[in-house]
Amino acid sequence: MKKLLLLFILVSSSLFAQKNSIINQLNWLPNSHSFWVNEQNNVVVYDVDKLDKNKTVLTKEQLKTSGFEGVIEELVWNETKTKVLVYTNSKKVWRANTKGDYWCFDLETGKGKQLGANLEKSSLMFAKFSSDNENVAYVSKHNIYIENLNSGKITSLTTDGTDKIINGTFDWVYEEELAARDGFRWSPDGKSIAFWRVDATETKFHLMINNTDALYPFIVPVEYPKAGEKPASVKIGVIDVASLKTNWLNIPGEPDNNYLVRMEWVANQEVMVVQLNRHQNQATLYNCNTQSGKANVIYQEKSDTWIDVFDISSGVYDGFPCQFVDNGKAFLWSSDADGWMHIYKISIDGKKKELITTQGFDAYFKAYNDKTKSVYYIASPKDATQRYLYETNLNSKKTKRVTPEVYVGTNNYEFSTDGTYAKHLNSSINRNFNIRLVSLSNHKKVLPLEADVFTEPNRDFSLEKFKVTTVDGIEMDGIMAKPLDFDPNKKYPLFFYVYGEPMASVANDMPYFNDFIELLIPKGYIGIAMDNRGTPVLKGTQWRKCIYKNIGIINTRDQAMAAKEILKWNFIDTDRVAVHGWSGGGAVTLNLMFQYPEIYKTGVAIAAVTDQHFYDNIYTERYMGLPTESEASYIQASPVTHAKNLKGNLLYIHGTGDDNVHYKNAEVLINELVKYDKMFDLMIYPNRTHGIYEGEGTSKHLSDTFVKFIEKNCPPGAK
Numbered sequence: 001m002k003k004l005l006l007l008f009i010l011v012s013s014s015l016f017a018q019k020n021s022i023i024n025q026l027n028w029l030p031n032s033h034s035f036w037v038n039e040q041n042n043v044v045v046y047d048v049d050k051l052d053k054n055k056t057v058l059t060k061e062q063l064k065t066s067g068f069e070g071v072i073e074e075l076v077w078n079e080t081k082t083k084v085l086v087y088t089n090s091k092k093v094w095r096a097n098t099k100g101d102y103w104c105f106d107l108e109t110g111k112g113k114q115l116g117a118n119l120e121k122s123s124l125m126f127a128k129f130s131s132d133n134e135n136v137a138y139v140s141k142h143n144i145y146i147e148n149l150n151s152g153k154i155t156s157l158t159t160d161g162t163d164k165i166i167n168g169t170f171d172w173v174y175e176e177e178l179a180a181r182d183g184f185r186w187s188p189d190g191k192s193i194a195f196w197r198v199d200a201t202e203t204k205f206h207l208m209i210n211n212t213d214a215l216y217p218f219i220v221p222v223e224y225p226k227a228g229e230k231p232a233s234v235k236i237g238v239i240d241v242a243s244l245k246t247n248w249l250n251i252p253g254e255p256d257n258n259y260l261v262r263m264e265w266v267a268n269q270e271v272m273v274v275q276l277n278r279h280q281n282q283a284t285l286y287n288c289n290t291q292s293g294k295a296n297v298i299y300q301e302k303s304d305t306w307i308d309v310f311d312i313s314s315g316v317y318d319g320f321p322c323q324f325v326d327n328g329k330a331f332l333w334s335s336d337a338d339g340w341m342h343i344y345k346i347s348i349d350g351k352k353k354e355l356i357t358t359q360g361f362d363a364y365f366k367a368y369n370d371k372t373k374s375v376y377y378i379a380s381p382k383d384a385t386q387r388y389l390y391e392t393n394l395n396s397k398k399t400k401r402v403t404p405e406v407y408v409g410t411n412n413y414e415f416s417t418d419g420t421y422a423k424h425l426n427s428s429i430n431r432n433f434n435i436r437l438v439s440l441s442n443h444k445k446v447l448p449l450e451a452d453v454f455t456e457p458n459r460d461f462s463l464e465k466f467k468v469t470t471v472d473g474i475e476m477d478g479i480m481a482k483p484l485d486f487d488p489n490k491k492y493p494l495f496f497y498v499y500g501e502p503m504a505s506v507a508n509d510m511p512y513f514n515d516f517i518e519l520l521i522p523k524g525y526i527g528i529a530m531d532n533r534g535t536p537v538l539k540g541t542q543w544r545k546c547i548y549k550n551i552g553i554i555n556t557r558d559q560a561m562a563a564k565e566i567l568k569w570n571f572i573d574t575d576r577v578a579v580h581g582w583s584g585g586g587a588v589t590l591n592l593m594f595q596y597p598e599i600y601k602t603g604v605a606i607a608a609v610t611d612q613h614f615y616d617n618i619y620t621e622r623y624m625g626l627p628t629e630s631e632a633s634y635i636q637a638s639p640v641t642h643a644k645n646l647k648g649n650l651l652y653i654h655g656t657g658d659d660n661v662h663y664k665n666a667e668v669l670i671n672e673l674v675k676y677d678k679m680f681d682l683m684i685y686p687n688r689t690h691g692i693y694e695g696e697g698t699s700k701h702l703s704d705t706f707v708k709f710i711e712k713n714c715p716p717g718a719k
Helices: 013-025 060-066 172-178 515-523 541-545 554-566 584-595 617-624 627-637 639-645 664-675 698-713
Strands: 034-038 043-047 054-058 074-077 083-093 096-106 112-114 124-129 135-140 143-148 154-156 165-167 184-186 192-199 205-210 218-223 233-240 246-248 258-267 270-277 282-289 295-302 323-325 330-335 342-347 353-355 364-369 374-379 388-393 399-401 410-415 421-428 431-439 444-447 461-469 475-483 492-497 526-530 572-582 602-606 649-655 681-685
Touching: 013 034, 013 431, 054 083, 060 096, 060 112, 074 124, 083 124, 096 135, 124 184, 135 184, 143 192, 172 258, 172 617, 184 258, 192 258, 233 258, 233 270, 323 364, 330 364, 364 410, 374 410, 388 410, 461 515, 461 554, 475 515, 475 554, 492 515, 492 554, 515 526, 515 698, 526 554, 554 584, 572 584, 572 698, 584 602, 584 639, 602 698, 617 627, 627 639, 639 664, 649 664, 649 698, 664 681, 681 698
Parallel strands: 492 526, 492 572, 572 602, 602 649, 649 681
Antiparallel strands: 034 043, 043 054, 074 083, 083 096, 096 112, 096 124, 124 135, 135 143, 143 154, 165 192, 184 192, 192 233, 205 218, 233 246, 258 270, 270 282, 282 295, 323 330, 330 342, 342 353, 364 374, 374 388, 388 399, 410 421, 421 431, 431 444, 461 475, 475 526
């Protein structure tokens, strides 16, 4: 390992004050210990090993001289770091701004030009250099192009792209549920491009209606495969850049009944592909020859529930789940088949499989250092509300906790590509977010030089952790928020914040609570957030996957049974109990209100899935099976089934432009409540999406509506 300069760098204190401010916007360069920051549209590069010497590699004057208009949103570097693509003028595609304009700059001359000049503005996606720096490839309107950087010639590598034929990127459901956005990869020698082709011709449109933006309403179609509907047909092709010929990989299985979730080059004519079957309970790794198209099975894994190819709660897109080690002779693979999420080393031919993380706790892979043979992962051996970095040596199998004891709480890391350095973010319920740049060797701090300063959150309520055991013997972690003037001799209204599904946890050791409920706690409420079985906390496979075919069933009961225990606390007013959740949490809110009206007297459900049949196939079938196989579970899990039992005060909120959980869910629920003469409150936001934030005044109106309803129906204050 390189010797680190760390605290031995002798520079002025003013320089390090500047360095401390840049850690937040640190962006790692590929294959180096350097990172870049945007300093008022100037690109400045820092070498972690020589922090006293930074270099401005691209100035705002050079940007302006080239004709560049906009702000620097992202940079894409070539391998030698002599050229860079500047991404700007981005526009939203589903969840993120993944299309925009790219400018290419030669960092030696400072000269640049816009790419794709004859293509539609703000339409380029995922631009990348070839390894020889001769070409840049990108996607525009579902076709893949290459542009020669010397001649400026643009060549279309695919020509059949339409709204339904998607080359080089993905449809809505692949992005939403498989975290897949970037749909092509250059070969190591820069002579070929492997890409996904999605044929969604048979995928039906969900039709949304826009009633506000024109004299007459118009239809907004969203390509959306619902539970029980077949997946889009997906295959992987390899384009020879010189001949423009495409070879298709002959991966076994029907292309419209399997998912090709990940792909990566392993040699100039070899691609590794990760396939999931439709039930997502069988993962198969193939080594594919790009010339013949032949796919050989390397490794296969099966499950009685589902297989997580990647950490679904990490928020990382397009990450390849295999880390190659031993000079490419083996790879690291994560699996929870033995009861814990563990890391294994598998030989490239699949014949040898070795357990690397042997401890009896979950280990979520994060990075690998090839020089030291260190495997880094996140674990929570003692407290599932927290996150710490651990290390196991690939050769010795020795394991140690890397995060020092002083950093109690939740710890997140952004690693350099070789696993030598990381940006480290720490916080807890009693500590504000604090940040530093560290060497992972003994967690030595590189920046800032000054001692860590831990500050308490400046908020008008307190947070504390607790555990509660239900009548079923289930121990659940919880976070409780109290007003600062809390009096244990008085009784307070209680407000539960819920999510309860496999995509997120809520009882986290973090310095904040739910945004809406935070507004109410100082007025005299107790806030509670708990994680039931089925949430992605680090408590083992059985905890996370017992919810299989039980969404809406196990999570609802766990929350209700835990609530019953909390209602026994002396300072809780059992007549004033409210609950709120959004999306999957909205469904849990409705199920709690409908199935346990004796507990929950008031509820606010936002953008809820009211019938499991209505949500997309990848998510729903992963956790519930196909409707034809699990119809009874689908019915029992759906809030609309239980709507007739409503007794309390319900406010339902939805946006008509929600392309994720469609407004259809609201109207079906409304019909059922009307059918049984159930009174409720309703707030509909025209054309707002799943987040309900678009449009002037929307966020304030939503917040005010929420608070007013709760204060009316679950009055604040201790008694």
